[in-house]
Amino acid sequence: MSLSFVTLGVGDAFSALRYSSCLALEAEGQVLLVDCPHPIRKMMREASLSAGVELDADRVSGLVLTHLHADHSSGVEGLGYFSFFVLKRKLQVLAHPHVAHRLWDGHLAAGMEDLIRKPGGEPQRHGFEDYFDHVPLSTEAAVRFGPFTLECRRTYHHLPTMALRIRAGGRSLGYSADTAFDEGLIAWLAEADLVVHETNYGVHTPYEKLAALPADLRAKMRLIHYPDDFALDTSNIEPLAQGRRYTV
Template sequence: MKLTVIGQWGGYPKAGEASTGYLLQHDGFKLLIDCGSGVLSHLQHHVEATELDAVLLSHYHPDHVADLGVLQHALLIQYFLGKNKGTLPVYAHREDPRGYDTITYKDLMEAHEYKEDTSLSIGPFTVTFVKAKHPVPCYGMRIEADGKSLFYTADSAFKESFVPFGKDADVLLCECNFYGEMDASNAGHMTSLDAGNLAQKTNAGKLILTHLPHFGELGQLVTEAKTIYSGEVLLAKKDMEVDI
């Protein structure tokens, strides 16, 4: 599997960049995970919108879905230009009916529901879900292919249930919206120490910090996570590519 960071900012994108979005590729299959503000613009440095095979959404906050409507328009315009290859499946939960109902669009995009207790086959990927601790319904996900695994926490405070769910994942893509000793739990987010703790408890092969804050010195997040986690810690950056 190859993971490409399209956007890594929490809340809103930094100038010239994007909020949450990741491209996961394996055996020629292209899966977009979340589709926040600015994601479609930067995605096109890697693949065209019509080349996507599926989209997977964690929840409906704008920094994770703001570009979904823009993606719909891209598919529509490319359809009129004769370049759209068909209906794009988008996998999402239905616990926010209004958000879920915005997904299906003409014959170009179709919503498919997932639930916490389901296991999905999306192309070469097997995807399982875990409920996050966030102000709105949100799900973390474990994505596996050919014996390799990615655990994406999405937006969440630390949860003990994440530990068995993410055990021995090759890559932990972990939200990190707060620094060290700050109180992030009431906001439904994690600190750098939470991320390091989760990586250590799950025995993750590698920790990537993402959903980054717009304040402070970001390198401090890595330093703090390393006080708990003994493995490699990376700070998510636009266009970063990681082989899993």
């Protein structure tokens, strides 16, 4: 079966029009989320209706986190709790150790470490390993997870952030994650069959830099994480559409 993905969200942290950027990859019947903003189950439900692909938490085999900004990770607590209480299983979280370093203490612990397990009881202390299994990614070697093979590379952003190359079904997807313009990173991503690259203001990649890339590279590139005022109709690189299914 080929590698495909559904765009659950394509917007940035400040969007009033779109969900935050998030992809649901599928290969051999398994679903791998790339990032997890809130409200992740609503995002999956709406994308299921528009793309005609059944998506919900019970189909998620694993979650890849590129970094810990809220527009990429605010849904981890909810998905973790849903897995714990409803699905009765741990959520598999794939992240480079630099990304995962503060995932619990700096992000999730405040909402998840104290849990009342039965009415009238006292809160019990819980840790990351009660809800999640961490699958470390590496910049040195590819990591296999089900039908997916994942490679990562550090990007230039405010906090540890990893771009991805994900292979399955004989095809490969490159994903920039959040990054300033980086010719070395683009060359690394260009080895993939399809490249999804962000564009935005600040410590992100200006559209003008991507628009000046060679035509053959632009032809296999798609844009994500664009601001609400991005000129979709005049872009010479195809912007991803929220709620649509793409085959790599």
